[in-house]
Amino acid sequence: MRGLGAAVVGAGASGLAAALGAAGVPGGILALEGNGKPGRKLLATGNGRCNLTNESIAMDHYHGDVRSAAPFLNAWPAARVRRAFLRLGLLTRADAEGRVYPHSLQAAAVAEALLSACREQGVSLECGRPVERILPVKGGFLVKSAGGERFARRCVLACGGKASPKHSTGSGYGLARSLGHTVTPLSPSLTGLQAPKKFTRPLKGIRCRARVALFQKGRELCAESGEVIFGDGSVSGICVMNLSARLRELGAEGLELRLDLLEQFSREELRGYLQALAEAHPGRPAGELFSGALNLRLGWELVHWMGWDPDRPLVRLSPQELDRAAGWAKAVPIPVSGPLSWEQAQCTAGGVPLEEVDLETMESRICPGLYLTGELLDLDGDCGGYNLHWAWATGFTAGLAIQKEWEAKA
Numbered sequence: 001m002r003g004l005g006a007a008v009v010g011a012g013a014s015g016l017a018a019a020l021g022a023a024g025v026p027g028g029i030l031a032l033e034g035n036g037k038p039g040r041k042l043l044a045t046g047n048g049r050c051n052l053t054n055e056s057i058a059m060d061h062y063h064g065d066v067r068s069a070a071p072f073l074n075a076w077p078a079a080r081v082r083r084a085f086l087r088l089g090l091l092t093r094a095d096a097e098g099r100v101y102p103h104s105l106q107a108a109a110v111a112e113a114l115l116s117a118c119r120e121q122g123v124s125l126e127c128g129r130p131v132e133r134i135l136p137v138k139g140g141f142l143v144k145s146a147g148g149e150r151f152a153r154r155c156v157l158a159c160g161g162k163a164s165p166k167h168s169t170g171s172g173y174g175l176a177r178s179l180g181h182t183v184t185p186l187s188p189s190l191t192g193l194q195a196p197k198k199f200t201r202p203l204k205g206i207r208c209r210a211r212v213a214l215f216q217k218g219r220e221l222c223a224e225s226g227e228v229i230f231g232d233g234s235v236s237g238i239c240v241m242n243l244s245a246r247l248r249e250l251g252a253e254g255l256e257l258r259l260d261l262l263e264q265f266s267r268e269e270l271r272g273y274l275q276a277l278a279e280a281h282p283g284r285p286a287g288e289l290f291s292g293a294l295n296l297r298l299g300w301e302l303v304h305w306m307g308w309d310p311d312r313p314l315v316r317l318s319p320q321e322l323d324r325a326a327g328w329a330k331a332v333p334i335p336v337s338g339p340l341s342w343e344q345a346q347c348t349a350g351g352v353p354l355e356e357v358d359l360e361t362m363e364s365r366i367c368p369g370l371y372l373t374g375e376l377l378d379l380d381g382d383c384g385g386y387n388l389h390w391a392w393a394t395g396f397t398a399g400l401a402i403q404k405e406w407e408a409k410a
């Protein structure tokens, strides 16, 4: 049976990369996209700037089946992704932390580079066509969408994960299962954490810098420094989002964040500062103890959380109490009960196990001729360009493997 060279299900990051990698195979490539437009999520990435890779693709920035992924990612340094984009006509630049963006800092430029190249290379694209069923048949697959049923010799499943459902619904997991794959438990990753409203509501909207440590049952497990954002019932910010990626391994029981709000000072230095402050301004109320060091509302709430009367004058605070206040500001305890919802997540933890895929080609070990890419697989990265890097690397690998297979037969 003739038909398409390959059908790519999902025209997001990895699907567009796969389509370009395979472009030119006989029968052509058709990318079927469920949304009204291709690459919609790309436009939202990196706050509209698209952090497309990171100069340091170290495995400690990944979670899930890290051991299987390591040799694959070692063969895909950031330079390889940047070269691939340069070939598409896109200049990139790295910031001081190694995060790589399009030179224009416009996510739209990344989508445009991919879509222009698809047009130039004859990749067909149909949008508003969610694929409902993929049926393996002799020599290929019947791919059924609202646009009808197509025969394709190869099929790339590039449907993304469940995070941010307005961009990708998670339907890829059902399709993968229907083709014989398993899916490990899924949970929202790269999201804020749920915290009691009694702590967070009065601070809603406040942003501050902190070292944030994640504790479980009294033991520090990991920590990150960065901006923390308080919401009504949540704590977020990039450093908290990165800690959320650890929840899958840890479970949500007995978790607590401890915020060091004055990282650059030791507890002793801070105690000295508070002591001097109390001596110089004995009549000030305790509620203003941190007014010279922290956001005013945050400082006031800290005093409140310690259970102190905020109107008590500083002169009445003992050296032990000032020491306790210094310790408190360096380890503010906030219990957290789990990640926020899929709507607020940037990535999915869990997915199709990497052992079910040949990472040289991304071809399924279970369903020959099927290729799986991107977030659908059981690997998720930290904030910083790691997830898009994985999407490009797996997408191009799948596409190039389809191309090579055809060349070998020709």
Ligand SMILES: Cc1cc2nc3c(=O)[nH]c(=O)nc-3n(C[C@H](O)[C@H](O)[C@H](O)COP(=O)(O)OP(=O)(O)OC[C@H]3O[C@@H](n4cnc5c(N)ncnc54)[C@H](O)[C@@H]3O)c2cc1C
Pocket (backbone or CB within 6 Å): 009, 010, 011, 012, 013, 014, 015, 032, 033, 034, 035, 038, 039, 040, 041, 042, 044, 045, 046, 047, 050, 051, 052, 053, 129, 130, 131, 132, 158, 159, 160, 161, 163, 164, 167, 168, 169, 170, 171, 172, 345, 346, 347, 373, 374, 375, 376, 384, 385, 386, 387, 388, 389, 391
């Ligand atoms: C707000 C936000 C910001 C982010 N910022 C960054 C960032 O700066 N850097 C970074 O590295 N990562 C970022 N990410 C994560 C990154 O965007 C994803 O991990 C990456 O896009 C995954 O690529 P993918 O190809 O697997 O899936 P996607 O890019 O999600 O593409 C999947 C596509 O498949 C389509 N689809 C799904 N099911 C079907 C179906 N049945 N039929 C047809 N089409 C279907 C979807 O509509 C979608 O277009 C961000 C995520 C979000 C939500």
